[in-house]
Amino acid sequence: METLVLQALSGLASASSLFLVASGLTVIFGVSRIVNFAHGSFYMLGAYLAWSLVTALPRGHLGFWGGILAAALGVGLIGIAIETLLLRRIYRAPELFQLLATFGVVLIVQDLALLLWGAQDLLGPRAPGLRGGTMILGLRFPDYELFLIAVGPVVLLLLHLLFHRTRWGMLVRAATQDREMVGALGVNQRMLFTSVFFLGACLAGLGGALQLPRESVNLGMDLAIIVEAFVVVVVGGLGSLMGAALAALLIGELHALGILVLPKITLVLVFLVMAVVLVMRPHGLLGRAQAPAAAGAAAEPAIGATPRPLVWLGLAALLAALALPPFAGDYALSVLTEIAILILFAASLHLIMGPGGMASFGHAAYFGLGAYSAALAAKWLLAPMAIGLALAPVAAGLGGLLFGWFCVRLSGVYAAMLTLAFAQIAWSVAFQWSEVTGGDNGILGVWPDAWAAPRLVYYYLTLGLCLAATLLLRRVIRAPFGYALRAQRDSALRAETIGIDAFAIRWRAFALAAVMAGLAGGLFAYAKGSVFPTYLGIPRSVDALLMVLLGGVQTLSGPILGAIAYTGLQEQLMRLTDLWRLMLGTTILLLVLFFPQGLAGAARARWEGRHGGA
Amino acid sequence: MLEVSGLAAQYGRAQILAEVGLTVAAGEVVVLLGRNGAGKSTTLKAIMGLVPPSAGRIRFRGQEIAGRPPFEIARLGLGYVPEERRIFSELTVMENLEVGRRPAPPGQQAWTPERLFALFPSLGAMRHRPGGRMSGGEQQMLTIARTLMGQPRLVLLDEPSEGLAPVVVERMAEAILALKAEGLSILLSEQNLHFARAVSDRATIIEKGRIRWEGGMAALMADAGIREQYLSV
Structure with a gap:
């Protein structure tokens, strides 16, 4: 019984951290309709920045808590940079393209973190004033965990006040519903989006920074948290703050208690709960049906006859695929098979x-x-x-x-x-x-x-x-x-x-x-x-998504080209450099910014531009 | 106050506006008449910057505004009331007004919630009700009030009478006349000729994205041939 209570308490502490990340994700989605894969990277950067700051600053309360807050703000600034340099240019792009772009950021941040902080796990100092424990039901429970339990509700309250008592908060809520109308009423959406992104990134950074006394900082933090945060946001209902809080509680406890009951299938349990929630309530616990984000998404061109040059190119490629392999080595053959x-x-x-x-x-x-x-x-x-x-x-x-x-x-x-x-x-x-x-x-x-x-x-x-x-x-x-x-x-x-x-x-x-x-x-x-x-x-799964998006969703030649380009790129980059994630991520960003229709789409548009489209 | 000339706009490959020209003088109410799909809403959206114009000039109070983002156009003193109302349904009446609030230019008496509630008394009785739980007529009044909170000098009203009960249409006409009396310029689009006649000084008729006729309201009412040609269904 005692262990059960303590386990539930530690579940609350996890729920708090999860809520910090998920709340930022859900607020960003609400306004910009961007599903931000890089939100986990913000969390990880928060932890790394906090580690650097706290270890560099003098010991004591000011050094520690100042470092944590500075890390959160620093991540907020990084968020602003990403929003203004990248996302602002693709707000009108299809949803999946935005996702692809933020995934490019994930890859880049991973390699930059590796370069800056190295591959080994980093251990931070413990929080001054919260090093001890409190006896609960005869068992010792760390004070820092109690502190974390309090952080979640406090942040929820502050966010609630921010969104309901300030003009900025009202604008954000209004924009969540109809951002074009907010613009027509004289509100500069760009500023609004950037400030929302800053807030969301700060929250994720804070979530990561607060993990410092709890666990080691490592390069796997980003993907681990983003999947959980997605689950929380989706279970709670996209764009709903209260929903995110409820879902964080649910998922945090499920993890904590699931380990006691069924240690082998806690992961399955979490996703099973998500599946059940979505089947029962297709928009999450507290979510509402979202109006489609893109105002004038271009209609997809009708699938017509394949352009003649493409046919020849395809035949030539096929011929090469048939005729050349007998002369290829074992390594080339296995790459070709894989492609x-x-x-x-x-x-x-x-x-x-x-x-x-x-x-x-x-x-x-x-x-x-x-x-x-x-x-x-x-x-x-x-x-x-x-x-x-x-x-x-x-x-x-x-x-x-x-x-x-x-x-x-x-x-x-x-x-x-x-x-x-x-x-x-x-x-x-x-x-x-x-x-x-x-x-x-x-x-x-x-x-x-x-x-x-x-x-x-x-x-x-x-x-x-x-x-x-x-x-x-x-x-x-x-x-x-x-x-x-x-x-x-x-x-x-x-x-x-x-x-x-x-x-x-x-x-x-x-x-x-x-x-x-x-x-x-x-x-x-x-x-x-x-x-x-x-x-x-x-x-x-992401590989497959990348191949399809890289090539272009609109024609079947897209995924084919995408698979070849992606596999080839990855293979080459991995051989050439250790920093293949950085290169791949940069390539993805360039593609998203300059070839929003994918490789095949760009080629087709070029051809049709020259010969007159169908 | 507003001069539009040679305005063209398209959605994708579909040309909606071919050549639209119209003017609104200070303190004037002008109605844009035309059948369904003639390009009335698109004209207003293009003026507001919500649909990018592909050609033409739009001058508002001496400044060229074609191609500028909607929020800048709004800040110059142009208000827009959409046909679909687009109330923020999760925000209360007061919050909806707050989103629209902008400082009044010097010398202009500012619209405040209290003044707006005097204009639309039914809104004053439901200050804290979420916009989603209001009737169509109340929502239409709230959109107008929300736009007025931005202290515009000219308001674009897209089919304000559409879908409203006859009694409410009458009240809407009274409100528009009250706004005109305040010195506000208004460009509205309408299909309801009866309503248009009650509130407007001049009429401009649009068909297939081109202006076909322009003149005083009285002249239009006197000319059954024009009405038959461009407006009757």
Whole structure:
């Protein structure tokens, strides 16, 4: 009983920190409609800055608390820089592009932090005056945790006063609802956005800085907190401060108490709760339906005949892919195999993102399901490769049918978050059910049958299957099913009035995308000879998103080009420099700023500009 | 006070305004008449900077405002009341007014909540009610009051009578006449000829993004042919 109470208290302390980060995220989203991936980076920078300041300043109250506050303000200034230099230029871009841009910032900050503070974990001093503990029910509870428990409600109260008692707060609330109207009433939105971003970044920085006496500062803090903060914001309802507070409480306690009851599946538990909340309340606990952000998002060009040069280029590339490999070395062959697989993976995501109009942050789930089902069949049933490869798309498709049934009911960011939740659940199972999946060690020895063992043969097999599957996807998009899919994307309501069952169409597209991703996963498992939980992880989902966005969502050539460019870029950068994240992040930012339609979109626009569009 | 000439605007590839020219003098109420889709709302939005004009000049109080951001245009003394009202539904009446508040220019008597409640008495009775829980007519009055809090010299009123009960339309006409009496210039768009006639000095008729007719309200009422050609449905 005593341990339960203490555990609940420490859950409250975590909830406080979580709330600081989530409140900033939700306020920023409310006004700017930007889902800020870099918010976790602000949190991490807060911790690092605080470490530097507190260790440099003289010891004592002023040195410590002054350092913490200065770190929070410093992160706020960094936030201003990012808002004015980057985000301000892309407020009118599609939601996912903004997400991509903030992800570029995440990569850059990771490498800059590595350069500035090194790879080792840093330990900060403990808070002066709060070093001791208090006896609660006969057990010692750290004073600093008690302090943190108080911070959350205090900040909530201050924010509430700020938003309801000041003119600035009213403007922010008004802009959350209709920012264009606020502008027409004479309010300078730019100043408003920048100040909101400053506040949000400060809150995240403060959250990170306050972790200093609690845990070591490290380079993994950003992604760890951003996923949790997303969960909190989505569960609470995007843009709702009270919702974020409630959800932070819920998630913090779930973590703290879940460890006592079911230590193995706390991660699953958190995402399960999120899935349940979103299915019951599609806009979160206290959220409301959001008006679409972009006022005049350009309509997507109709899918017409492929421009002639593109056909020739595609054929030339295909010819090269067929004819050159016999002369390539083992390393080149394995890279080429990987590219073929990733093209299919990206193309499958494109089906639901482009024509389907749904964002998925968890597409790796189906890739991983395919890979794991092939690997499990090989390990436990000693199945030959053909069975494994046949099983992969089937298993992934079943997973897609199951998860998709929930996901396609929601829209926008909520749908994206639910796909992320399911992917995290799948990842947790692979990671924590080590008796079957080998846990972190993965499953080794998943090799192709003897006939396909030579790298060249396996390459041709992969190329054939991926090419066929990608062409099938292309055919689907141009079939009546694809028309219906695009119709429901452009207007679900209008599509339904002409007899299209939008839900069924979306669901089938989601499942088909899962099938194709599963096939890609199965091929990947045999290509690598092993599977690991990372196949289902967030980074792989993000990889797929990047490939599609990099190439351009609007045409199928987009993801193909994107997969090649992204894989090639990553491969080259990783070989050339240790700072590949910095380079990749910078590249992403440049692309977002200068090629907002993706590579294929830019090429197409250039061609049509010269030859007159359709 | 306001001079628009050669104004053109488009959404994507669809040309909505081809050539719009009109003027509003100080203290004058001008109505922009036309059928659905003729370009009335777009004209007002383009003047306000909410739709970027692709050509033309817009001079307001001697300054060129075409292409400037809406907040700057608002600060010069141009108020905009949208057709869809766009009340901040989660903010109370008082908070909605606060969002619109700007300092009055020297020599101009400032609009305060109290003065506005005298103009729209029903608003005064619900100061702390969220905008989302008001009737359509009350919301329409609140949008006008909110815009007046910005102390404009000229107000763009987009179809103020649309969707309102006849009694409320009458009250709206009285309010507009009261504003005119205060010396405010008004450019409104309307389809309700009866309402337009009650409040306006002059009329400008727009069709397919071009101005087709311009003249005094009395002249328009006397010319059944013009009304038949451009306004009857």
